Amino acid sequence: xxxxxxxxxxxxxxxxxxxxxxxxxxxxxxxxxxxxxxxxxxxxxxxxxxxxxxxxxxxxxxxxxxxxxxxxxxxxxxxxxxxxxxxxxxxxxxxxxxxxxxxxxxxxxxxxxxxxxxxxxxxxxxxxxxxxxxxxxxxxxxxxxxxxxxxxxxxxxxxxxxxxxxxxxxxxxxxxxxxxxxxxxxxxxxxxxxxxxxxxxxxxxxxxxxxxxxxxxxxxxxxxxxxxxxxxxxxxxxxxxxxxxxxxxxxxxxxxxxxxxxxxxxxxxxxxxxxxxxxxxxxxxxxxxxxxxxx
DNA sequence: TCGCATCAGATCTAGCTTGA
DNA sequence: TCAAGCTAGATCTGATGCGA
Numbered sequence: 581x582x583x584x585x586x587x588x589x590x591x592x593x594x595x596x597x598x599x600x601x602x603x604x605x606x607x608x609x610x611x612x613x614x615x616x617x618x619x620x621x622x623x624x625x626x627x628x629x630x631x632x633x634x635x636x637x638x639x640x641x642x643x644x645x646x647x648x649x650x651x652x653x654x655x656x657x658x659x660x661x662x663x664x665x666x667x668x669x670x671x672x673x674x675x676x677x678x679x680x681x682x683x684x685x686x687x688x689x690x691x692x693x694x695x696x697x698x699x700x701x702x703x704x705x706x707x708x709x710x711x712x713x714x715x716x717x718x719x720x721x722x723x724x725x726x727x728x729x730x731x732x733x734x735x736x737x738x739x740x741x742x743x744x745x746x747x748x749x750x751x752x753x754x755x756x757x758x759x760x761x762x763x764x765x766x767x768x769x770x771x772x773x774x775x776x777x778x779x780x781x782x783x784x785x786x787x788x789x790x791x792x793x794x795x796x797x798x799x800x801x802x803x804x805x806x807x808x809x810x811x812x813x814x815x816x817x818x819x820x821x822x823x824x825x826x827x828x829x830x831x832x833x834x835x836x837x838x839x840x841x842x843x844x845x846x847x848x849x850x851x852x853x854x855x856x857x858x859x860x861x862x863x864x865x866x867x868x869x870x871x872x873x874x875x
Numbered sequence: 876t877c878g879c880a881t882c883a884g885a886t887c888t889a890g891c892t893t894g895a
Numbered sequence: 896t897c898a899a900g901c902t903a904g905a906t907c908t909g910a911t912g913c914g915a
Contacts (some may be wrong), residue, residue, distance in 0.1 A: 598879060608908055613880060
């Protein structure tokens with residue numbers, strides 16, 4: 581078992597295809613098949629279930645993948661640690677859609693200029709999924725909105741650290757059919773356009789609607805994959821949505837929609853407690869200088 | 876036709892020996 | 896100490912087979 585074998589296994593596990601993994605790694609298909617077979621033999625474990633033409637990760641494969649990601653991440657961290665003053669290598673950054681749209685443009689442009697040797701691997705997802713991916717070493721860090729306890733303190737998992745960055749004012753956007761509503765307590769029905777389960781703003785909106793007049797009814801949720809789609813649902817007159825004011829400023833708001841202030845949420849940068857790299861340190865500094873809340 | 880497995884042969888690499 | 900040569904094993908490629 582060496583670094584190459586782990587890299588190959590990791591890519592095959594992601595693609596669930598020997599052919600696609602071979603294309604991605606610039607190798608031939610037979611080579612990938614052989615390396616996976618050798619790894620399985622060495623580990624005395626079946627990492628994949630061969631289901632006719634398709635590959636599926638076996639339970640042992642899933643378990644081994646979690647260790648593989650940690651080992652590859654640790655290897656990258658070790659490599660970078662040898663050059664503490666010149667950030668280099670890969671930095672896998674995740675972000676909520678809203679932070680990517682409204683907050684990251686400037687810091688990331690600056691990051692790419694000041695750290696040209698770092699390959700930034702960027703992806704967007706809801707908070708819940710981002711937290712899991714950071715814990716599994718699939719991401720090095722991520723911008724999320726951690727849920728808070730009754731005292732307003734972020735509920736951060738023990739194995740993660742966080743740095744507060746942006747205080748986001750949240751707005752509930754109502755369709756023209758609800759133009760008679762002047763305050764949150766007037767809302768007596770709940771149809772919400774929101775991102776997938778795991779999105780903190782969705783969770784906040786659901787809690788708010790349940791605490792209001794809509795508590796007696798089941799809240800219908802239309803899942804969308806972008807803020808444009810979310811606003812389109814509201815413009816169609818059926819759904820309401822919750823989004824940060826900073827995002828709304830970037831969008832063209834259809835006429836006649838009602839905007840209600842719905843509290844605030846803090847966007848944090850999270851990373852694993854045991855992870856450190858010059859690239860992450862540099863990104864933290866850049867984000868801190870751009871933040872509107874102090875750490 | 877597609878995707879994975881298998882095989883033979885080519886190529887690469889690490890480790891060892893030898894001699895200057 | 897270091898470069899050159901040799902060798903075994905690891906790894907790679909391309910062709911082919913098999914099953915869905």
